[in-house]
Amino acid sequence: MNTLGISLLWCVLQATLFTSLGLVVYLALRRRSPAAAATAVASTLVVLAVVSALAFSPWPRWYTFGREMPATRAGATWPDGSNVSADRNAPATRTGPTGGDANQPATRAGATGRVHPWQFFWDELQRTPVIDGNETAAWRWPGIVATLFLCGVCLALGRIVLGLLAVHRYRAGMTQVNDPKLLAQAAAISRQMDCRSPVELRQSASLHTPATIGWRRPIVILPADWPAWTATERQVVLAHEIAHIARGDYAAWLLAQLSVALHFYHPLVHWLARRLRLEQELAADAWAASMAGSRENYLMTLAQMALRQDDHAIAWAARGFLPTRGAFLRRIEMLRENKPLQTAPLSRRRAAVLMAVVALAGLAIAGVRAPGAGTAVAQAAPPAKATTAERAAAAADRNQSFDLSYVPSRAVAVLAVRPAEILTQPGMQSLAKLLNEGTGLEESTGLMAEKVAEAELVITRLPKPDSGRQERLMDSALTILRYTEAIDWKNKVGANLVGKPVEATVAGKTYYHSDHGDAAIRPAFYAPDDRTIVFGPEIDVQRAILSAGKSRPDWADRWENTATGQAAAMVDLMAVNRIGELRRAPPAGPLFAPLWEQGQRLFVSAQLGNKLNVGAQIDCANEQDAKRVQETIQAALTLARNGLDDADRQLARGPANQAAAALMLIDLAEDVLKHGKLQTDGATVEYVTQADLAAESFIVAVAPAVMAARASASRAQSTNNMKHIMLAVHNYIDVNKHFPPPMVMGPDGKTPHSWRIEILPYLEQEPLYRQYKMDEPWDSENNKKVLEQMPAVLRDPQADPNSKETSYFALVGSTTLFGAQDSKGTTFADIKDGTSNTIAIVEAKRSVPWTKPEDIEYDADKPLPKLGGWRPGGFIAGFGDGSVHFLQDGIHEKMIRALITRAGGELINLESAP
Numbered sequence: 001m002n003t004l005g006i007s008l009l010w011c012v013l014q015a016t017l018f019t020s021l022g023l024v025v026y027l028a029l030r031r032r033s034p035a036a037a038a039t040a041v042a043s044t045l046v047v048l049a050v051v052s053a054l055a056f057s058p059w060p061r062w063y064t065f066g067r068e069m070p071a072t073r074a075g076a077t078w079p080d081g082s083n084v085s086a087d088r089n090a091p092a093t094r095t096g097p098t099g100g101d102a103n104q105p106a107t108r109a110g111a112t113g114r115v116h117p118w119q120f121f122w123d124e125l126q127r128t129p130v131i132d133g134n135e136t137a138a139w140r141w142p143g144i145v146a147t148l149f150l151c152g153v154c155l156a157l158g159r160i161v162l163g164l165l166a167v168h169r170y171r172a173g174m175t176q177v178n179d180p181k182l183l184a185q186a187a188a189i190s191r192q193m194d195c196r197s198p199v200e201l202r203q204s205a206s207l208h209t210p211a212t213i214g215w216r217r218p219i220v221i222l223p224a225d226w227p228a229w230t231a232t233e234r235q236v237v238l239a240h241e242i243a244h245i246a247r248g249d250y251a252a253w254l255l256a257q258l259s260v261a262l263h264f265y266h267p268l269v270h271w272l273a274r275r276l277r278l279e280q281e282l283a284a285d286a287w288a289a290s291m292a293g294s295r296e297n298y299l300m301t302l303a304q305m306a307l308r309q310d311d312h313a314i315a316w317a318a319r320g321f322l323p324t325r326g327a328f329l330r331r332i333e334m335l336r337e338n339k340p341l342q343t344a345p346l347s348r349r350r351a352a353v354l355m356a357v358v359a360l361a362g363l364a365i366a367g368v369r370a371p372g373a374g375t376a377v378a379q380a381a382p383p384a385k386a387t388t389a390e391r392a393a394a395a396a397d398r399n400q401s402f403d404l405s406y407v408p409s410r411a412v413a414v415l416a417v418r419p420a421e422i423l424t425q426p427g428m429q430s431l432a433k434l435l436n437e438g439t440g441l442e443e444s445t446g447l448m449a450e451k452v453a454e455a456e457l458v459i460t461r462l463p464k465p466d467s468g469r470q471e472r473l474m475d476s477a478l479t480i481l482r483y484t485e486a487i488d489w490k491n492k493v494g495a496n497l498v499g500k501p502v503e504a505t506v507a508g509k510t511y512y513h514s515d516h517g518d519a520a521i522r523p524a525f526y527a528p529d530d531r532t533i534v535f536g537p538e539i540d541v542q543r544a545i546l547s548a549g550k551s552r553p554d555w556a557d558r559w560e561n562t563a564t565g566q567a568a569a570m571v572d573l574m575a576v577n578r579i580g581e582l583r584r585a586p587p588a589g590p591l592f593a594p595l596w597e598q599g600q601r602l603f604v605s606a607q608l609g610n611k612l613n614v615g616a617q618i619d620c621a622n623e624q625d626a627k628r629v630q631e632t633i634q635a636a637l638t639l640a641r642n643g644l645d646d647a648d649r650q651l652a653r654g655p656a657n658q659a660a661a662a663l664m665l666i667d668l669a670e671d672v673l674k675h676g677k678l679q680t681d682g683a684t685v686e687y688v689t690q691a692d693l694a695a696e697s698f699i700v701a702v703a704p705a706v707m708a709a710r711a712s713a714s715r716a717q718s719t720n721n722m723k724h725i726m727l728a729v730h731n732y733i734d735v736n737k738h739f740p741p742p743m744v745m746g747p748d749g750k751t752p753h754s755w756r757i758e759i760l761p762y763l764e765q766e767p768l769y770r771q772y773k774m775d776e777p778w779d780s781e782n783n784k785k786v787l788e789q790m791p792a793v794l795r796d797p798q799a800d801p802n803s804k805e806t807s808y809f810a811l812v813g814s815t816t817l818f819g820a821q822d823s824k825g826t827t828f829a830d831i832k833d834g835t836s837n838t839i840a841i842v843e844a845k846r847s848v849p850w851t852k853p854e855d856i857e858y859d860a861d862k863p864l865p866k867l868g869g870w871r872p873g874g875f876i877a878g879f880g881d882g883s884v885h886f887l888q889d890g891i892h893e894k895m896i897r898a899l900i901t902r903a904g905g906e907l908i909n910l911e912s913a914p
Helices: 002-029 034-054 117-126 141-172 180-192 231-247 249-262 267-292 295-308 316-320 325-336 348-366 388-396 419-423 429-438 441-445 489-498 538-547 556-562 573-578 588-598 623-652 656-674 695-736 766-771 781-787 893-900
Strands: 200-204 211-213 219-223 413-417 452-459 477-483 502-506 509-513 523-529 532-537 567-572 599-608 611-620 677-681 684-692 743-745 752-754 808-812 839-843 874-879 884-888
Touching: 002 034, 002 267, 002 348, 034 249, 034 267, 034 348, 141 249, 141 623, 180 200, 180 231, 211 231, 211 249, 219 231, 231 249, 231 267, 231 295, 249 267, 267 295, 419 452, 477 538, 489 509, 489 523, 502 538, 509 538, 523 538, 532 538, 556 567, 556 599, 556 611, 567 573, 573 588, 573 599, 588 599, 588 623, 611 623, 611 656, 623 656, 623 677, 623 684, 656 684, 695 808, 695 839, 695 874, 695 884, 766 781
Parallel strands: 200 219
Antiparallel strands: 211 219, 413 452, 413 567, 452 477, 477 532, 502 509, 509 523, 523 532, 567 599, 599 611, 611 684, 677 684, 743 752, 808 839, 839 874, 874 884
16 A cells, blocks of 8 residues: 555646646647636646546656655565565566466456456555465555545545535526527527527526536526516527537536646645636626626626625535635626726637647656656455355244335336334334424324334336436436325325326326326325335336236346345446446546456345344446456445545544544444455355444434435525515515505505515416415405415424415515505615515414415514524514515514514624524
């Protein structure tokens, strides 16, 4: 491992030298234009990733400093008998049983004798020096460097993956923009910019700043308030985002992130990455400003848009790929400088020459090697095999296999568990409570986890990246539940699963689906009896009904022999291997590719008793493939052990109350790895292990974190609800020039209805608004039908999903923003204290039907009304300017009263409040 450490240190020197050259090129080109500067930085970071990968390859090697250096002190040997002071540049071979010395260091290239970089990495991680015949030699400092580097790269690559997943989640919540005028405007700008990629426009309520994502099928994301923009604002935003697409900025940024991940420790690499992002934005600004007429017009438009935006935080992981409000303001500051905007990019020819020069410089630096870099090392010793008696004893303890009656034969993955069997064991009652209350299972479905006899999650197909439409893994997920008691599935659970159930039949069987959406993805459920339900996309529910009792998966016999514990899983590795983008996805793709390239199916079974027993098997086509899979798993286990050791040390230095659950989980993982046995049996690779599991202690430790996560998610959802409501109120103001009155009189002049009814058209509920009879009381027979169709945005996420009581109220009174009950609607001029310092709407826990014209009365001479109640610590409030804040219980009553009044003249500093 010392050889690997030395190679890594040399890689740091190469990276420093190369990025320094890239810095010189960048400083020379930044005066020309931001586009030229961005090209220089992007080329540097992309080539840097290639240079880093070549550090672990035997090629290129133009020059090697000095002779080979010993990895440890004189006299040290490796377990294979080789001396560390031997010449490491001589290529090692391993002919195995067909000839040659099988104990010599091995290469992975077969007849060619080339050394694969990743094999070198794995082998060095497993290599242990033997000093004076003793195999307990301590690591030297290069070995420690190698371990820390590997952990850092894995964390950095994981952050990229989490960021892409976070962006994907945002993407899933977007809706298509179909406005003909806006689409025509975007098409015209694309033609002007010679943008050859198709431009798709979508809108999102979760993002408040325009953004562009994707490079194969780029998407321009617009905030939900884009319809209120002026024509100039639309022109400016579209020109800026399409400029990013025309320049290919998203792909360049994604490739640059790989260099940042590989050199997470290097300040110059991070600085160049930040400059790349800034220069990309400035290049797009320069291009867009030239289309807006002048920089002054462009800057003024951006400033006006910035004033209307609130500081809406996006998910941490997504910040590397989506612009923040801070970046938006930074662009404005840069544009305010008096320097003229340079719009001249490098020509394609000059850009190609620049990239070629940078690539050649990188290749030249990569060929200068440290002693011993890029050579192969010995394989780790194979693990001990489990005895026949041990395997027979494990098989004897297994239970009956899971039922596959409604699992389609085309399933690519199955996860099955017996919650009732697990949760009724001693010490597991607290886990049942956590699942029911902490995750909202009982509240949202009416089911209790400890009464689910079997639960199966079936993935029927994997997303196809080249399908031409957005696909999610859960769009093909089929859930099968078998309950211990009889359940009225349609009336008790159906509404929570599909909303309004619509009856349908297939093959003479009745099932229910949602009343809207595409049949390929809209939810549906089928209840073959009063204890079983099959739930998922309608097309998959239909297939499950058609296949029940008629077809059987070709792996069913294998499943029955292996999946006999309290939890089991099957993954069709051949299906994974057919999805090219998935198997190449970093970080797992390149490292663990043999698992799905040589493996066919993975079967896992787990049994929980006094100990946790786990068994996993991978079926392969032949013994040679099984050996390759075994080597990959062994390398992964070594990585896991090293990563757990480092994580244990890091957590031990943190707060004990925050790290307790994580430390217990790490201890469990270490116990699993400690007792694990890996072996091959013909064309099958098997891994069996067991561990002590202090289930109750772990649950007690993790429960607060789970509950806190749920509370945080609930608060975020309620905040989002309030933002939608305040946006609707402001759209109402744009049309009517005043806030909605607390009670609005119908056409007869005497029948009131609530302001919540008035804003329905601005909540995209125009059909529901038209159903309401304005000349009838809120509880008339007709209006009761409207009551039953309560928009979810008016209900707190912690409320009963079937409740028709609102969670959001206006503060009503002569001094409040909404005014008294008989108010005609206040205007902005009436709010003397400033809209950002005046509360308009609050969340509160009260039994008030959402259509009833009743809100919260406020009188300065009476006690402060009770607000909040949905979550501890405070309440959410929407302010007159449309912003939303969480007001903590620690805020003084005097400040709350000052925030409620619209013209009290008080001096308020909301940021100083707790």
